Amino acid sequence: MARTGFKMRTLHFSHAILGGMLLWVSIPAHAALQVFACEPEWAALIDELAADKASVYRATTAQQDVHRIQARPSLIAQVRKADLVICSGAELEVGWLPLLLRRAANPKVQPGKMGYFMAAEQVERLDVHATVDRSMGDVHAAGNPHVHLDPYRMMTIAQSLAKRLATIDPSNADFYHDQQQQFATRWQAAIKKWEQLALPLQGKTAVVHHKDWRYLLNWLGITTVASLEPKPGLPPNANHLARLNQQMKTAPAAMILRASYQAARPSQWLANKSGIPAIVLPYTVGGSDGAQDLFSLYDDTLQHLLNAIGASDLK
Amino acid sequence: MTLIPTTHASNEMNPAISMILQGQYAGYEQSPDGYELPGFMLGGEAGLNSEGFGLGHGELVMSSNIDDRFFGKLTLAIADHDGATEIELEEAFIETTGLSYGLTVKAGRFFSDIGYLNNQHTHAWDFIDAPLIYRGLFGNQLIDDGLQLRWLAPTDFYIQLGAEFGRGERFPSGGASNDGKGTQLLFAEFGGDVGDSHSWQLGLSHWSAEVVGRQSDAHAHGGATETPSFTGDSDISVIDIVWKWAPQGNYSQRHLTLQFEYFQREEIGDVELIGSNPLETTTYDGKQDGGYAQVVYQFMPRWQAGLRYDQIEADNRGSDDAILGEAGLDNEGHTPKRTSIMLEHNHSEFSLVRLQFNKDESYENSDDQVYLQYVMSLGAHGAHRF
Incomplete structure (x- = not known):
């Protein structure tokens, strides 16, 4: 401001x-x-x-x-x-x-x-x-x-x-x-x-907090398999998260995504239960220390995504 | 409800339509029929909801930009009164949408911009009932037919100055005096942010009316029905302060609102008891003041808790104390007070269920009151007012 x-x-x-x-x-x-x-x-x-x-x-x-x-x-x-x-x-x-x-x-x-x-x-x-x-x-x-x-x-x-x-x-x-x-x-x-860098992300799957990532994931070829919000705009609840945990057991996603303004607990809970990395993306300029303008917003976002799949590949 | 895809929020070719459904269960220790605020002539919607299950008033709201210069809004309130369904024209106004120089003109029937809470609809309130001072002075809310002019200063700091000119036919004015130009309001609002997490607003307003025959609730007296009626000058001064806090300005997790309003009314004129024979009259020099302070806290998404304290007081004089007493203007040595707590759950932005308790000491018989209420909005997305 x-x-x-x-x-x-x-x-x-x-x-x-x-x-x-x-x-x-x-x-x-x-x-x-x-x-x-x-x-x-x-x-x-x-x-x-x-x-x-x-x-x-x-x-x-x-x-x-x-x-x-x-x-x-x-x-x-x-x-x-x-x-x-x-x-x-x-x-x-x-x-x-x-x-x-x-x-x-x-x-x-x-x-x-x-x-x-x-x-x-x-x-x-x-x-x-x-x-x-x-x-x-x-x-x-x-x-x-x-x-x-x-x-x-x-x-x-x-x-x-x-x-x-x-x-x-x-x-x-x-x-x-x-x-x-x-x-x-x-x-x-x-x-x-970016597209060169993002090649390893293609075909990966993600759980998202809210549908903020629709265009990003569409561009990168990442499939959204579930949302932490049971319905858009409704906060995550225990039943829904338990269902997601079950879903992750049969078909684990590569990452759990949330924006810096969203509550940390739901994605952390699911990450702890499922072992899938939960990551915070800047979402917009100022959302992380790295995201200071439009270019660095994309740089930083990709870096976080690549780190996440790097982490999951190690497991 | 089906919406046609549009790139515009409220469907510009058609009015944005919304409906409000409200209902409640009310439990009282005292009979609501005996309710009074000693020292205040009650009128308008003042009084308690009927006991037990009941329907709050429904609302049908239509609004739209009329063209590139005007905005229009109509609100119909639909309620049952004694078994008959009544439709009341609550608001019907037009407003300019960008006149230049920060000026706005509003005309028609609208909630006055006096105080902070007055121009909010009942369904937007944080408690089911109006603060005692609103109940005592306005019969819950001040609505008038007339004209409003506003000027917004071209500064970073929010400064808005305004004036209203009203017909003055409805409670608490009455009579549409001065050829249907019976009321005036001057108001000023200031506001700003302190860092990312805090925002505030301060309002000052002054309302004055030439009242001709303001009537309040009739009462039986020795076989005859007598209706108190006031004619004279009425002046109200108000200060209101609202302070909101949300961590980093993010309202989705936690936020806190502090709200305080104080009103002072002075009236001078005569009171008569219509229906008495011979006609009983007294001079009347009235002073009433009071207000409320409240805090509402969203402690986690979807859950809010609130605490409110009300206190008001009347000090009225006249040539005949007995007649003042019969008109409800004797304070009976009592200072009306009330403490309220509430807990509300918003499943989504559009639905709300609220539980509220009042320790109500409006009059000499203290009352414990419990309410369970729902408020639901259908249709167009409501505005997030500050």
Whole structure:
């Protein structure tokens, strides 16, 4: 939850005082594009594409469950000032984003406006349901919204976002275009490297805490055999875990995955019972010491996965 | 319920529809018919739920963006009163969705932004019953028809200033005085975060009304039915504070909410007993104040426990103490108090079962109360308000 990329120009002393006062009243709209990022991964993507042209407010951290955020005063104040609100969309923030938008009364970022950018809605999503019933748990009719761990979808989103940035801030249109080109080149090279590294992961199986890993595992060719949550959004319970333990006896998975914001106990319990390694993945930027930007998020995630199967191969 | 796949949360082509189903079992030591708050003229929904099994009011809510400028919401409350099913228009308002300069205009019938709890629906409360001060002053909640203007400051620190202008026909105003512009509210809200784990909000509000003929519960008196009625000026000042804590701001495991509100009301005017013969009247100079403090703790996923303490007090004067007494405005030397504890289980975000105990000393006969309640939401996903 920090502001980045804001650079204060050198000012004369008298202007500095006035500037300081203005700064308090409103972090200047003229200095940089004001971006409100619902999740750290989108803040990181803005950092890649806009660098110091944007000042990003991170609404959540990797330690928070974004399904459960409240529309608290500080967030309302930040949306009020935003030129761009970037979120996952596809109903991930359904409990708080619509309320923030209404309370903030900011015409630039209302649904349908240029300042409203829903990343997951720029790409095709997996698990779009023709019918949804709440007895299925907290399933999103619009499909799984956790798209940021698929590098190909990320590249598409980066393209759309660069175009959007150029529309909102035309004076820097060329800059955003160049940044996106450079990002795409580096990202494609990274994908090659990652896919090479990830070869040993292909065909492995995993138990997941929640369906956060849908796109990552789909990309890496890892099969999800079970979830610790009995239904999406419902916390793991003893009966369900006991059943999973039985299932692991007949068909053991290679690893148990959870995000840094999820409770440790269910996956540790199953790991102790079954001997399958339980690993914590960063999930998003800031979710581990290693995951400091989008590139290192993927590096670190792969490292953890490879360590896990290395560990299980030794057994 | 079947939803058509959409990329938008609440189905933009159609209104988001949700329903609330509520019911409870209530057990009392004292008869709920004898309930009173000495020194307060009760009206609106004040009073206890009927004893035994009962249905809380159901709600049907529809809301949608109307176009790129307006949002609209309608809430129907459906409840049984004395065997007849009544549908009440609880909320029906429109609101601008981005006027610029941080301004919002809301018009129609809505819960006033006075205090913290007032603009929350009963199903969003942490306890089954309203705090005593809400029961005593508003008959549970202040709802009015009118206009609200809000301005959100362009600062990192949350500052919101607002005003409401209301018709003032419903309890506790009455009479729709001043040509149907009987009430005003001014309010200010401040809030922010302290690190990742703490968030807070402070509210100040002041409500004033020109009251014409506010009636409270009738009572039989020597064969005649007499209904107390107040005409005069009413002023309420409020301070409310909410502090929330969740480790690293992650609400899914554990979180704690501290909440405190304090209200002070001053009224001056006349009270008469409609139905008395000859008509009995008295001057009335009323002072009522009080509030509540509560703490609610989610100690593990799906489980919350809460503790609440209420205390209110009335100090009313008038030219005829006997008539004040008959109007319920004599405090009878009693300070109403109540202590409540509750435990609730949320199977999912959409269902809740709650057990609550009250040690209720609203009036001279102390009452032990037990409630077992369910609250279920169907349909559109509710908002996570702070």
